Amino acid sequence: MYKWFMSILFFGACLFGLIFLTISAQPEKSEDEAAAEGGAKQLKLVASNFQFDQTEYKVTKGETLKVVLSNKEGKHGMEIEGLDIKLGGTEGTSKEVTFDKAGTYNIVCTVPCGAGHATMTTKLIVQ
Numbered sequence: 001m002y003k004w005f006m007s008i009l010f011f012g013a014c015l016f017g018l019i020f021l022t023i024s025a026q027p028e029k030s031e032d033e034a035a036a037e038g039g040a041k042q043l044k045l046v047a048s049n050f051q052f053d054q055t056e057y058k059v060t061k062g063e064t065l066k067v068v069l070s071n072k073e074g075k076h077g078m079e080i081e082g083l084d085i086k087l088g089g090t091e092g093t094s095k096e097v098t099f100d101k102a103g104t105y106n107i108v109c110t111v112p113c114g115a116g117h118a119t120m121t122t123k124l125i126v127q
């Protein structure tokens, strides 16, 4: 009886160790790898009250990217002025875009989101 109990305990511990190893051995995926699995590379904008997560976003001319808008706080939309790219609101939150014209574009929030809405802007640099 004691032997039987010990072997159950032993196998249980082994199993637990194995599960732990399997979980901890999985390497964390970088953002690029994760994006590659989903197809196109991403240009991700994270919006909060009342700003985007970067003061400028840089992309390489000719590059095709999946532009993604993520609302971390509040409800926002975005438009890249001059490129006819709108996300958020009723427009969906991602769009695949090929950036073939170099330049600096203004990105503005398109959803009246509150006190800081008017100054909620950032820039996209295509170079």
Ligand SMILES: [Cu+2]
Pocket: 076, 077, 109, 110, 111, 112, 113, 114, 116, 117, 118, 120
């Ligand atoms: Cu806004």
